[in-house]
């Protein structure tokens with residue numbers, strides 16, 4: 001049976017060793033809960049590190065551990081302490097984590113940790129390969145395992161792989177500083193679907209793919225060899241019911257059922273009913289902005305001194321990655337800050353900051369959420385921030401104010417909260433003031449909208465949406481594959497070819513027979529291509545035409561001595577059997593004087609772009625420009641040209657990184673049909689890669705064999721992936737035995 005395999009750095013179970021016996025306890029974290037619908041029954045497996053290094057596993061206990069994990073559908077990857085150091089504390093948390101959170105100055109680029117990261121990713125990939133079959137679905141999680149998709153793909157080309165990044169993907173300007181940036185991108189591109197929390201992370205990723213790998217991206221799809229990779233955003237939700245149910249139970253608790261923490265909180269509330277609790281909960285991480293928040297709190301108390309002895313800030317900082325020096329320094333900084341601010345403001349009856357440096361049981365987390373009037377979550381950068389969502393879910397009477405950083409992914413979906421820039425102390429102080437004074441009705445109005453949204457798009461929906469999208473991607477891939485020119489189809493075509501009496505073949509040049517070059521003049525034919533074309537032209541009862549948008553002078557130079565038949569400038573000129581070019585279509589060129597200056601102004605403002613002047617058309621090339629900028633300018637030029645040519649008989653052709661303006665009555669389709677109508681052809685073939693070739697595919701009779709190069713939308717019947725495939729295909733015609 002097909003399985004789903006989930007892979008993350010840590011397993012969703014905690015191991016406990018008591019007197020030599022092992023128990024595995026399921027974790028309660030959001031990811032583990034969210035994946036319940038995906039990771040259930042016997043048809044799924046979760047692969048990850050157990051949390052114990054090889055050195056920490058007592059002798060002989062490994063098989064016991066495996067058994068305990070298997071009961072929870074889990075399987076472990078064994079890591080030594082040296083591997084954990086290099087892979088987890090090293091490359092993951094000292095290179096990728098700071099870099100992806102825009103803490104460039106904390107990012108260390110150490111070759112040794114990168115090598116360990118690669119080796120450990122390979123271990124995870126090997127574990128998947130060992131446990132999976134071709135029809136299984138693989139879902140890889142997060143920044144520790146970015147190379148795994150490609151490593152699995154290499155060995156299992158047809159398996160379905162999804163990847164989700166839980167942290168931000170930084171802008172290209174940041175990402176490009178990583179020495180192993182291409183390897184990381186290629187690692188991720190082993191997936192069929194790559195998911196991010198927000199659209200911003202998605203577009204940053206696509207921009208890096210375009211700029212660093214030069215790959216074609218259309219909307220949110222990346223074309224890589226014979227695969228299409230989809231990139232999309234899936235904002236992660238929470239287990240809403242779990243939090244709202246826990247809050248309801250908490251509300252119903254009688255005073256003797258309440259926790260010690262809750263009783264303390266109640267006591268303080270009762271002593272001063274006007275006092276407000278502000279809540280700050282995060283892992284102790286520099287990306288969460290805890291130190292800034294403390295400083296901002298001090299600023300607030302100075303700006304609005306009337307709130308001294310009235311507000312209390314509860315800070316829960318959960319220990320995290322304490323092996324990394326940056327985290328140790330941060331711990332020290334926060335300890336000192338809390339001490340200093342409390343020292344400065346405390347009175348005998350009031351301590352402004354209550355600081356907990358520990359992890360709390362779930363019940364206490366609910367105590368804090370339900371007792372706090374304001375949740376103050378101001379990360380400097382955060383992939384999503386689930387705490388914000390959990391706080392709202394626990395507000396059973398819909399009171400409470402959420403102050404949230406714009407830099408958290410969750411800010412995109414939580415517009416009804418008070419959004420702030422965590423670096424703007426003035427704004428923060430005023431927002432705290434606003435929150436403290438917000439009327440109950442307004443709080444409820446805001447929270448009821450938020451609650452509805454969070455309840456609907458919960459973590460289960462998130463996981464299911466991702467899986468459905470992955471499944472669809474696979475189906476799209478199949479539909480492409482079904483039209484891909486297979487060996488069987490090729491056999492049918494070559495059979496028809498052999499049986500036919502008179503054949504006609506149209507071959508586009510750039511992007512079909514030869515690759516693109518920055519400078520079009522440099523894409524001249526290689527020896528192998530001349531050889532192939534020589535043999536094709538020599539075929540009996542077969543008329544071969546090179547059909548191109550190129551200017552006639554270049555083709556004259558390249559091909560006239562060879563006496564190949566040619567149609568150039570999209571059908572303005574024709575040359576047959578080595579004769580000089582003659583006009584196939586009578587066209588005007590007086591419009592050029594009007595259009596040329598417009599193109600010039602675009603060249604001036606778009607570095608790398610240039611104009612190609614042909615006899616009857618003008619082309620603006622932008623292949624050598626910055627890809628994003630070039631695309632933007634191309635859209636702009638299209639708009640300008642469309643309004644300019646409204647009354648002329650001109651058309652705009654959007655080719656591959658080129659915009660060409662020419663007379664409307666000229667196109668490859670019309671030219672091809674003119675040739676076709678001259679003789680009784682019973683086998684017609686046309687191949688091309690861009691939009692201008694679509695005219696041929698459209699106009700030629702239905703019986704024609706039309707082939708598109710690349711996987712774009714097309715009228716052609718078949719497609720092939722690359723120029724190499726085109727040449728192989730043409731070799732088939734040459735190789736056919738004579739009748």
Ligand code: GDG
Pocket residue numbers: 029030166167236281282283316318358359360361362365382383384385386387388390
């Ligand atoms: C990463 C990304 C993204 C916290 N303290 C305690 C406790 N928690 C629980 C919370 C919440 C979770 O931990 C923290 O999740 P966050 O989303 O806030 O942050 P990260 O740990 O940094 O997670 C983040 C997330 O991945 C998911 O994709 O949102 O941006 O950085 O669920 O409730 N739980 C208990 N005691 C605590 O003391 N029991």
